[in-house]
Amino acid sequence: MSEFKIGPLNHVGVAVPSIEEAANTYRELYGAIDITEPGEMEAQGVRFCFVNLPNSQIELIEPFGENSPIVNFLKKNPKGGQHHVCFEVDDIHEAKKVMEERGATVLNEPRIGAHGTLIIFVHPKNSNGVLIELMEAPKH
Ligand SMILES: CC[C@H](C(=O)O)C(=O)SCCNC(=O)CCNC(=O)[C@H](O)C(C)(C)COP(=O)(O)OP(=O)(O)OC[C@H]1O[C@@H](n2cnc3c(N)ncnc32)[C@H](O)[C@@H]1OP(=O)(O)O
Numbered sequence: 001m002s003e004f005k006i007g008p009l010n011h012v013g014v015a016v017p018s019i020e021e022a023a024n025t026y027r028e029l030y031g032a033i034d035i036t037e038p039g040e041m042e043a044q045g046v047r048f049c050f051v052n053l054p055n056s057q058i059e060l061i062e063p064f065g066e067n068s069p070i071v072n073f074l075k076k077n078p079k080g081g082q083h084h085v086c087f088e089v090d091d092i093h094e095a096k097k098v099m100e101e102r103g104a105t106v107l108n109e110p111r112i113g114a115h116g117t118l119i120i121f122v123h124p125k126n127s128n129g130v131l132i133e134l135m136e137a138p139k140h
C-alpha cells in the first residue's frame with residue numbers, strides 16, 4: 001500500500017439556500033465571531049463564506065450561476081444540509097492517482113478551490129454516502 005494518507009480535516013461543507021442567513025445562525029445561535037465576507041467562484045458554481053473555528057471551518061455554500069453542482073442537492077434538501085467533508089493532502093495529483101488506483105470515482109480534474117489550492121472530489125458512493133473533498137494543503 002502506498003504512503004498516501006489524508007491529513008487534517010480542513011472544513012465541513014454545508015449547502016444552504018442563503019449563506020447570509022446561515023452565517024447569522026452561526027453568529028446569533030452559536031456565538032461565532034469570525035465569519036468571512038462572502039466570496040464567489042463562478043467556475044465551481046458557488047457563493048461561499050467560512051465560519052472560522054479554533055481547529056477547522058464550516059464552509060457555507062449556496063448555488064451561484066446556472067450549472068451549480070449544489071442545485072440538485074438543495075432540491076432534495078430545501079432547507080440545506082451537510083454537503084461534504086474536506087481533508088488536506090500533501091499532493092493532489094498523487095491523491096487523485098491513488099484514489100483511482102484504489103477504485104474510487106474522482107469527480108473532477110484538480111482545480112482551484114476556495115482556499116486557492118487544488119481540490120478534487122470523491123463520489124459519495126465510495127465513502128458511505130459522504131462526498132469527500134481532498135484539498136492540497138496550503139504551502140506555508
Ligand atoms: C468553492 C469550492 C469549494 C471548496 O471547498 O473549495 C467547494 O467545496 S464547492 C462544493 C460544490 N461542488 C461539488 O459538490 C462538486 C462535486 N459534486 C458533484 O460532482 C455532484 O454534486 C455529485 C456527483 C456528488 C452529485 O451530483 P448530482 O447531485 O447531480 O447527482 P445525483 O443527485 O444523481 O446524486 C447521485 C447520488 O449521490 C448522492 N449525493 C449527491 N450529492 C451528495 C452529497 N453532497 N453528499 C452525499 N450524497 C450525495 C445522491 O443522493 C445520489 O445518491 P443515490 O443513492 O444514487 O440516490
Ligand SMILES: [Co+2]
Nearest residue numbers: 013059086133
Ligand atoms: Co469545500
